Amino acid sequence: MEENKKETGQEKSQEEMVKEAVEEAKKAAADQENAETDKEETAEGQEEAKEEDVKEGEDTEETQQEKQGDKKFFGRKNKKDKKDEKIEELTDKLTRQMAEFDNFRKRTEKEKSQMYEVGAKDIIEKILPVVDNFERGLAAVAEEDKEHPFMQGMDKVYKQLMTTLDEIGVKPIEAVGQEFNPDFHNAVMHVENENFGENMVAEEFQKGYTYRDSVVRHSMVKVAN
Template identity: 40%
Template structure:
């Protein structure tokens, strides 16, 4: 930067000292065509002002470049994170749609049956239910443990409070509907009864 200032300074001095021959007479370049003579100090002040103005413009352009580059990097990072999240939770809507069917399977499996034919149908339904649970587990979905666990509003939805002996305070006594979690995201909280 100092070298640039020195070269500008030298150019200004050369311009002032440069002479032209007009009808055999040496005349300063600045005096041609009736221009007033500008002192060397004034020329230096003008050059320094122009240099400061150019430096300010350069700094502004550099700042704008760095902001644009940062915005570009942030948008790339956001796009990558969105893609990772969509890949990670791609099965969420399917699992949400399957949960009512899973609830119906659980209710059907709790029925008491008489006769071999009904028992074999129930056994087949239990195999299908276990297959669905395994498929959910392969996608990263798991049932939320509730009964006997401490109530956690992030995983449990309390619909009733009771006072039951044998359970600690603020612990889940009974589960009305199973909750499911996909990786680290709760798809549906468990609907529970909590001890006071």
């Protein structure tokens, strides 16, 4: 009996040892699998990191190349060609010359107009004494002689002369009954007269004329009050 118990105890211990050995083998295999898995994952992570680094490096190189290309592009754009500079220079010169010519043309036209005005006024001043003599001569004719053909002819010549002067812009200055204006009237006498208001033209000694809104000859007048 004791021998059977010893054998049974030995068998149990052997079985337990086998089980423990099997379990240890399983654990070892599992640990090995886990270690291999970790290695594979680590290797994959390293490869992915390398690929990302490579991509970033490529992106960086591409970015640098683009920046360099942009710099070159903008650099070329900012730097003008000699032909373009010459064209701009000639265009600016032509524009300035055209502006100067336009100013010269306007100035010349203005000077011609002023010269024409001065020349016309000079001629009108020389004609006005003839008009004065016509008026004095017609005013001195007696009433019974005004119907004479010669006097009627002279009156028509006078009216034609005044019509021509009016057409070119020569107008007589209104004087009698108007307020004295030194721009148009030349006062040579002063009189106190209740029939006229203050500073009014009472009489005209010589008729004045304007040419295109400028005075050719002032009216010679007598001023009342």
